[in-house]
Amino acid sequence: MTGSVVDRLLARPEWQFATVLPKAAATLAAFWWLLLILRGLLPAGFAIAMGYLITAVQTQASLVAPLAAVAVVFLGLQILAPLHLVISKNLGSRTAAWLYDQLAGLCVTPTGIGHLEDPALTTDLSMARDFDLGITGPPLAVSMDFIAAGLVEFVGGVAATIVVAFFSPLAALLLAGSWLATHWLLRESAVWKDRNTDEVREAQRHADYSFRVAVDPPAAKELRLFGLSEWIVDRFSERRRRLYELRWEATRLREKSMIWSLLVVVAANLVVFGMLAQAAMAGSIELGQMVTFASAAVSTSMIAFGGLSWALDGASAPAAAVLRLQTTMAGKGALGIGSRSADALPAQSIRFRNVSFAYPSSSEQVLENFDLTIPAGSSLAIVGQNGAGKTTLAKLLCRLYDPASGTIEVDGIDLRELEPVSWRHRLTAVFQDFIRFEWSLRDNVAPAGDASDEQILDSLADAGAGNLADLDTPLAKAYVGGTDLSGGQWQRVALARALCAVRSGAGVVLLDEPTAQLDVRGEAEIFSRLLAQTRSCTTILISHRFSTVRQADRICVLEEGRVIELGTHDELIALDGRYCRMFSLQAERFNESKELAEQEGFDVLD
Numbered sequence: 106m107t108g109s110v111v112d113r114l115l116a117r118p119e120w121q122f123a124t125v126l127p128k129a130a131a132t133l134a135a136f137w138w139l140l141l142i143l144r145g146l147l148p149a150g151f152a153i154a155m156g157y158l159i160t161a162v163q164t165q166a167s168l169v170a171p172l173a174a175v176a177v178v179f180l181g182l183q184i185l186a187p188l189h190l191v192i193s194k195n196l197g198s199r200t201a202a203w204l205y206d207q208l209a210g211l212c213v214t215p216t217g218i219g220h221l222e223d224p225a226l227t228t229d230l231s232m233a234r235d236f237d238l239g240i241t242g243p244p245l246a247v248s249m250d251f252i253a254a255g256l257v258e259f260v261g262g263v264a265a266t267i268v269v270a271f272f273s274p275l276a277a278l279l280l281a282g283s284w285l286a287t288h289w290l291l292r293e294s295a296v297w298k299d300r301n302t303d304e305v306r307e308a309q310r311h312a313d314y315s316f317r318v319a320v321d322p323p324a325a326k327e328l329r330l331f332g333l334s335e336w337i338v339d340r341f342s343e344r345r346r347r348l349y350e351l352r353w354e355a356t357r358l359r360e361k362s363m364i365w366s367l368l369v370v371v372a373a374n375l376v377v378f379g380m381l382a383q384a385a386m387a388g389s390i391e392l393g394q395m396v397t398f399a400s401a402a403v404s405t406s407m408i409a410f411g412g413l414s415w416a417l418d419g420a421s422a423p424a425a426a427v428l429r430l431q432t433t434m435a436g437k438g439a440l441g442i443g444s445r446s447a448d449a450l451p452a453q454s455i456r457f458r459n460v461s462f463a464y465p466s467s468s469e470q471v472l473e474n475f476d477l478t479i480p481a482g483s484s485l486a487i488v489g490q491n492g493a494g495k496t497t498l499a500k501l502l503c504r505l506y507d508p509a510s511g512t513i514e515v516d517g518i519d520l521r522e523l524e525p526v527s528w529r530h531r532l533t534a535v536f537q538d539f540i541r542f543e544w545s546l547r548d549n550v551a552p553a554g555d556a557s558d559e560q561i562l563d564s565l566a567d568a569g570a571g572n573l574a575d576l577d578t579p580l581a582k583a584y585v586g587g588t589d590l591s592g593g594q595w596q597r598v599a600l601a602r603a604l605c606a607v608r609s610g611a612g613v614v615l616l617d618e619p620t621a622q623l624d625v626r627g628e629a630e631i632f633s634r635l636l637a638q639t640r641s642c643t644t645i646l647i648s649h650r651f652s653t654v655r656q657a658d659r660i661c662v663l664e665e666g667r668v669i670e671l672g673t674h675d676e677l678i679a680l681d682g683r684y685c686r687m688f689s690l691q692a693e694r695f696n697e698s699k700e701l702a703e704q705e706g707f708d709v710l711d
């Protein structure tokens with residue numbers, strides 16, 4: 106029983122938040138708590154000092170000590186609050202930074218990427234990611250002071266109750282009980298804690314997304330083209346209204362609870378002040394004590410106004426989310442880590458042996474008993490319809506996920522036995538949705554910083570991006586001296602990144618639609634250069650462009666997660682199957698366009 110209450114308390118987000126503070130900044134946190142307690146003790150100290158002073162006046166004793174006590178408390182009241190504010194700000198910033206550091210680590214550390222795609226984690230992830238941006242509440246550097254103020258009041262209320270207990274434990278119990286009851290009556294029954302329900306978070310996500318669509322550049326074109334400007338503003342307002350309604354519902358005070366709270370508090374105060382009056386009349390307490398106990402009795406009300414607050418609520422939820430993610434994310438993204446070096450692999454082959462796979466978030470099998478052998482040093486093209494599973498194969502080979510069953514073997518060694526960093530050093534890829542870093546051209550081509558300028562420039566030249574920009578030019582307009590690139594130019598930069606990795610030792614090259622955005626001349630030219638540069642590598646090319654595909658040593662046609670045809674271009678044409686039909690269709694179209702272009706007098710490639 107006691108265990109479960111303690112467990113419940115330890116699991117509370119507020120407690121989790123408290124555990125984060127010393128991790129973020131131990132000394133600052135210790136000072137923050139120390140000042141918090143000192144500030145909390147001041148109102149009770151003031152009541153005692155005033156009583157002491159009045160007694161001294163009454164008994165005509167020396168006023169030096171009582172006046173000094175009043176002065177110390179008064180000075181404390183003046184000095185501690187601003188000092189605490191500065192510490193709160195600093196501690197808030199440090200705690201936010203610590204939480205962000207943790208989150209960044211949690212996202213990038215796991216070997217796989219399943220933890221970033223699991224819907225069960227997205228609520229915690231988005232809350233932890235956005236909490237300090239000022240969208241859901243003030244940043245932690247600001248709200249720490251509100252949190253401190255709430256806790257100071259609570260400590261003050263408790264200290265005042267202890268002072269009242271010297272008059273009468275019953276009176277202390279009555280007052281503390283009645284003011285504590287307001288927490289229960291007004292907050293717990295008024296579903297204060299329900300500000301963080303899934304419904305509120307979902308509404309928050311909708312509101313945030315509509316806002317981002319309205320203000321961020323990516324949707325700017327569609328908003329104008331489809332005449333959606335007013336629609337998106339209305340949609341954002343509507344989603345935000347819904348969020349506010351839900352939050353208001355969650356935090357409003359219930360009328361009935363208000364009346365009950367008032368009744369309980371008024372009754373308790375009547376009884377206690379009656380007891381005080383009676384004691385004063387009976388002469389059992391002095392005037393000085395009377396002043397101390399009466400002002401302490403008033404101060405017990407701080408129990409009601411302090412303690413849990415919206416600020417603590419707003420800071421605790423993301424802190425608890427980060428701590429939760431520490432266990433969940435590591436588990437979801439974890440893949441067994443082998444210890445064998447992948448140096449010089451593959452020397453013989455890469456083999457998918459009976460591989461089946463479904464994404465963690467779905468039950469649909471993307472690959473089923475998939476079998477394929479790729480001889481080392483050869484090039485293989487994979488073709489197939491949208492959604493056939495081509496990119497998924499590439500992700501499995503990069504070991505971003507592990508197969509549900511079956512194995513991927515490199516020279517007969519299960520990929521899971523290889524040390525992931527060593528394997529990834531042997532591998533490079535241009536993904537279909539490759540990353541465009543808002544950094545310099547140099548950092549885009551060699552992000553790990555392990556290539557010389559000469560290697561970078563050679564790679565750019567091989568990718569047909571030799572004259573794109575200076576190596577130090579930031580590739581985003583938002584930065585001073587920055588420039589933006591066209592879709593095809595970006596693709597060349599991504600190709601240069603892969604070629605640069607080959608120069609640094611990669612032996613397996615994965616190209617997922619590497620020429621989709623290149624013009625026809627560029628495609629033919631770049632692809633033959635690419636093949637020349639990666640001649641000693643095992644190259645896997647995924648493409649819908651058959652003029653590129655046919656240059657590969659072998660071609661694999663993928664359908665619904667299975668290999669349905671495999672062979673050289675000539676073999677597959679002779680087979681007169683799916684590949685042959687797809688190839689002929691595209692060639693026919695190309696020839697039609699070529700004829701048309703020639704009629705119009707354009708320069709056409711063969």
Ligand SMILES: Nc1ncnc2c1ncn2[C@@H]1O[C@H](COP(=O)(O)OP(=O)(O)OP(=O)(O)O)[C@@H](O)[C@H]1O
Pocket residue numbers: 222464466467471489490491492493494495496497498537
């Ligand atoms: N991260 C993911 N989570 C869940 N399902 C996914 C994920 N990525 C892809 N899928 C699903 O897996 C299937 C195969 O996707 P994949 O991206 O491998 O196709 P593809 O052959 O590369 O298609 P395309 O030619 O359009 O690039 C699709 O049905 C897709 O909806």
Ligand SMILES: [Mg+2]
Pocket residue numbers: 495496497537617
């Ligand atoms: Mg794909």
